[in-house]
Amino acid sequence: MTSQTGIADTARPSGGKAQRTYDRLAAATLEEINAHGGFTAEAVARRAESSPATFFSYFPTKDDALAAAFSLALDELVIVAEDGLRIEDLLDRGLEPVCSDFVDQVVAYFTRYTLMFRAALVLLPQNKSIRDTFRDHQARTLAHYVRFIELGQKSGFVRKGDKNALANTLMVMTQGLNNPLLTGRKQAKLHRELSRGLILHLAPDTASGP
Numbered sequence: 001m002t003s004q005t006g007i008a009d010t011a012r013p014s015g016g017k018a019q020r021t022y023d024r025l026a027a028a029t030l031e032e033i034n035a036h037g038g039f040t041a042e043a044v045a046r047r048a049e050s051s052p053a054t055f056f057s058y059f060p061t062k063d064d065a066l067a068a069a070f071s072l073a074l075d076e077l078v079i080v081a082e083d084g085l086r087i088e089d090l091l092d093r094g095l096e097p098v099c100s101d102f103v104d105q106v107v108a109y110f111t112r113y114t115l116m117f118r119a120a121l122v123l124l125p126q127n128k129s130i131r132d133t134f135r136d137h138q139a140r141t142l143a144h145y146v147r148f149i150e151l152g153q154k155s156g157f158v159r160k161g162d163k164n165a166l167a168n169t170l171m172v173m174t175q176g177l178n179n180p181l182l183t184g185r186k187q188a189k190l191h192r193e194l195s196r197g198l199i200l201h202l203a204p205d206t207a208s209g210p
Helices: 014-037 041-047 052-058 060-084 087-093 093-113 112-121 127-157 163-175 188-202
Strands: none
Touching: 014 041, 014 060, 014 112, 041 052, 041 060, 052 188, 060 093, 060 112, 060 127, 087 093, 087 127, 093 112, 093 188, 127 163, 163 188
C-alpha cells in the first residue's frame, strides 16, 4: 500500500518528524533525478538541508531512495489520470475535448519525469520495491479508468463493451505516451492523431457522443 504522500507505507517510518524527514529526502531525490538523471546521497542531503548520514539512516541503499522518489512521481500520475478523466468533464464537455486535453496532460507529465522513469524502469525487473510501487500505482489508476468507463457507458458517451478490457487498453495507451517521440518536444500533429485514437477507442460505435 501507499500513503497519501504516494510513498510505500511499508518503507515510510512511523512518527511525524521521521515521516517529514523521509518525505523531504524522497522529494529531494526526485528533484535531483529530474535535474541530473541521477543522484548522490550528498546532493540529496544538500537539497533537503540534511546530511548524508541522515540520508543513509532512512535509505540504506540508493535504490531505496530511488523507489521512494519513483513513488512520488507515480502518485502525481494517478492525480493526472483522476483529474484528466472525470465523468463531470465528460458530461459537460464531451469525449473529444476531454480526450484531447488528457493526451496533452499525460505527455506533459512524462516530459517532466523522463529522467525519473528512465532511472526507475531500468531497475524494475530486479528491484522488488520499485516493482511493487509501480504495480500499486498502476492498480490505482486502472481502478479509476474502470470507474470512468463504467460511468461513461451509463451516460452514453463511451461505447458498450467489457469495461475491464477497455480500461486495460486505456492503460496501455496511456503508458505508451511515455515515448521519446513525444516527450520534450512539440508534436501537435502527433498529439492530434493520438487523441483521435483515444477517441475512437472510447466513442460509441455510431457517434462520438451520446
